[in-house]
Amino acid sequence: EPEVTQTPSHQVTQMGQEVILRCVPISNHLYFYWYRQILGQKVEFLVSFYNNEISEKSEIFDDQFSVERPDGSNFTLKIRSTKLEDSAMYFCASSRLAESYEQYFGPGTRLTVT
Amino acid sequence: RKEVEQDPGPFNVPEGATVAFNCTYSNSASQSFFWYRQDCRKEPKLLMSVYSSGNEDGRFTAQLNRASQYISLLIRDSKLSDSATYLCVVNRGGAGGFKTIFGAGTRLFVKA
Numbered sequence: 001e002p003e004v005t006q007t008p009s010h011q012v013t014q015m016g017q018e019v020i021l022r023c024v025p026i027s028n029h030l031y032f033y034w035y036r037q038i039l040g041q042k043v044e045f046l047v048s049f050y051n052n053e054i055s056e057k058s059e060i061f062d063d064q065f066s067v068e069r070p071d072g073s074n075f076t077l078k079i080r081s082t083k084l085e086d087s088a089m090y091f092c093a094s095s096r097l098a099e100s101y102e103q104y105f106g107p108g109t110r111l112t113v114t
Numbered sequence: 115r116k117e118v119e120q121d122p123g124p125f126n127v128p129e130g131a132t133v134a135f136n137c138t139y140s141n142s143a144s145q146s147f148f149w150y151r152q153d154c155r156k157e158p159k160l161l162m163s164v165y166s167s168g169n170e171d172g173r174f175t176a177q178l179n180r181a182s183q184y185i186s187l188l189i190r191d192s193k194l195s196d197s198a199t200y201l202c203v204v205n206r207g208g209a210g211g212f213k214t215i216f217g218a219g220t221r222l223f224v225k226a
Binding site for chain 2: 033035041042043044045048055056058089091101102103104105106107108
């Protein structure tokens with residue numbers, strides 16, 4: 001069964017450093033998403049991406065965040081200058097058709113900012 | 115008021131019990147609805163989509179009431195493996211753009 005994959009599973013970084021989280025969506029899916037979940041809190045939408053551009057983004061997705069699909073298979077989330085409060089689990093998801101369809105999630109990257 | 119509200123629980127039930135979870139949403143522009151389950155420190159996994167006509171998948175039944183802006187999930191004959199957090203998820207469009215909104219989840223513990 002096709003799956004969304006994410007690397008790394010755990011990333012530790014120092015405050016102020018840049019991190020890139022990587023995702024490989026399911027191959028015939030067209031819509032891609034990033035979410036975050038701070039420990040003990042709910043899953044929060046960050047951004048959706050379709051046709052090589054951002055479709056929607058939340059208030060959380062400020063100028064320090066960016067997304068890219070560099071090579072037709074990977075989908076990346078970059079955090080330019082990490083803060084302590086960026087520590088969270090980051091989930092990538094994809095859906096086959098329009099945004100209203102079911103989304104399938106990757107296993108997540110746990111980001112720890114020290 | 116939260117856009118998607120769920121009773122956080124926890125629900126503690128014995129094996130074999132029937133348990134029901136409810137979820138309400140506040141934005142009438144909401145378009146599609148889902149239940150996910152999430153195990154501790156794992157990703158959300160799609161359980162089922164929710165339709166106005168109701169849908170059933172084995173021991174699980176989901177129902178949507180658009181007039182009341184209410185979604186439900188019924189689990190029959192609970193198994194130990196059903197222990198998890200159940201997330202109500204709403205996709206909405208409208209002037210604010212398309213977004214996926216997660217509820218905070220309802221925790222279920224099924225005990226032997």
